[in-house]
Amino acid sequence: MPSASSTHARTTSEQQMLPPSMIERVTLILDVFERPQTRRTLEQVAQRTRLPRSTAYRILEQLVRMNWLHRDENCYRLGRRSLGLGGRESAHGALRAAAAPVLHDLALRTGLVVHLAVLDGTDVYYLDKVGGRTVLDVPSRVGGRAPAHCTALGKSMLAWLEPEDIDAEYSGGLRRRTNRSIGDLDTLHRQLGFVRTANGLAFERGECVPGIGCAGYALRGPDGPVGAISTVCGTATPLNRVAPLLVGAARTITRELFGCPGALERWEDSGSNR
Numbered sequence: 001m002p003s004a005s006s007t008h009a010r011t012t013s014e015q016q017m018l019p020p021s022m023i024e025r026v027t028l029i030l031d032v033f034e035r036p037q038t039r040r041t042l043e044q045v046a047q048r049t050r051l052p053r054s055t056a057y058r059i060l061e062q063l064v065r066m067n068w069l070h071r072d073e074n075c076y077r078l079g080r081r082s083l084g085l086g087g088r089e090s091a092h093g094a095l096r097a098a099a100a101p102v103l104h105d106l107a108l109r110t111g112l113v114v115h116l117a118v119l120d121g122t123d124v125y126y127l128d129k130v131g132g133r134t135v136l137d138v139p140s141r142v143g144g145r146a147p148a149h150c151t152a153l154g155k156s157m158l159a160w161l162e163p164e165d166i167d168a169e170y171s172g173g174l175r176r177r178t179n180r181s182i183g184d185l186d187t188l189h190r191q192l193g194f195v196r197t198a199n200g201l202a203f204e205r206g207e208c209v210p211g212i213g214c215a216g217y218a219l220r221g222p223d224g225p226v227g228a229i230s231t232v233c234g235t236a237t238p239l240n241r242v243a244p245l246l247v248g249a250a251r252t253i254t255r256e257l258f259g260c261p262g263a264l265e266r267w268e269d270s271g272s273n274r
Contacts, residue, residue, distance in 0.1 A: 022059075025051060029059055030068070035094045039075040070223045079223055092118065095219075095227050096127050098256040103130045103229065106249045110242050113138045113232040115214075119157040119225065122169050124148050127227070138232050139209060146208055149188050150177045152216030156202035157225040158188075159195035160218060166192070180206045201247070203239055215239040217250045221258050229253070 028049040032040055040048075046056040060076055063069040070079040099116045107114045107130040116128040123145040129138075140146065148154025149170070158166060167185065174183055182188050195202045202216040216230035229250055231242050 025055065025059055026063070029056065029063070033078050039072070039077045041074055045076065092127055095257065099128065099229065099253045102249045102252050103128060106231070106245060107131060109245060110231055112242065115140065115153060115230045115232065116227060117153045118227045119148060119154065122148050124151055124154045138212065147175060147177060149174055150181045150204065150208040152202040152204040152214040153228045153230045155191060155195055155204070156200060156216040156218040156228045159192040159200065159202065160220060160225050163189060177208050178206055178210050182207065201243055213239055215243055215246055217246050219250055219254050221254065226257070
């Protein structure tokens with residue numbers, strides 16, 4: 001049986017081996033979650049990081065409260081903040097990898113430009129752009145940004161956030177890109193209500209770029225939107241014609257990421273001519 005002095009010495013030695021800063025400890029824990037669908041128990045996190053179980057638990061629970069992680073019963077996984085709102089590049093890489101073949105197929109089937117983006121504050125951040133015949137005419141680029149409220153991509157993701165979160169994000173007002181852009185919070189909330197009524201489909205017509213129309217649909221996991229895809233065409237094109245293909249592509253990507261369609265709702269053709 002070990003003596004009290006040897007136990008104390010071992011505990012002291014383990015404490016000295018801990019990373020000195022909280023940032024280093026948090027980084028160790030986040031690095032355990034290699035992909036969006038990775039799930040780890042407390043014991044697995046403690047073992048992989050070599051952090052004391054009590055330390056790992058305390059940090060994990062703080063990350064859950066801040067939405068960097070999400071807890072499902074006895075397991076943890078990346079949360080909404082990691083996957084969508086200013087998320088880690090590793091999560092973006094996994095999202096791009098899952099989406100790439102689907103985006104190319106969607107572009108081939110529609111002949112349209114297809115985007116993949118995530119929400120970052122009040123902006124959409126473009127992760128991928130796959131061309132149709134008009135790819136050079138669409139002024140977007142991988143790594144670029146656009147105001148979320150001006151794009152179908154952004155509106156499709158904003159629609160699944162809480163209204164008070166929307167108010168907080170846009171407390172400084174809404175900037176217009178064109179004379180068709182949404183310019184006030186009341187109109188934005190009304191538009192997001194239309195998106196929810198349409199089971200997640202969002203549209204834009206000249207709100208971000210004059211003459212450009214888009215249909216967008218969010219990629220929704222168990223904890224909210226992790227990204228969105230869109231098709232781009234002229235404002236005169238009936239965007240609802242490509243909606244079933246867009247929704248089908250989103251389902252495929254979500255299934256690849258999470259193993260099931262997740263929280264995606266079934267899109268039903270309501271005869272909308274928006």
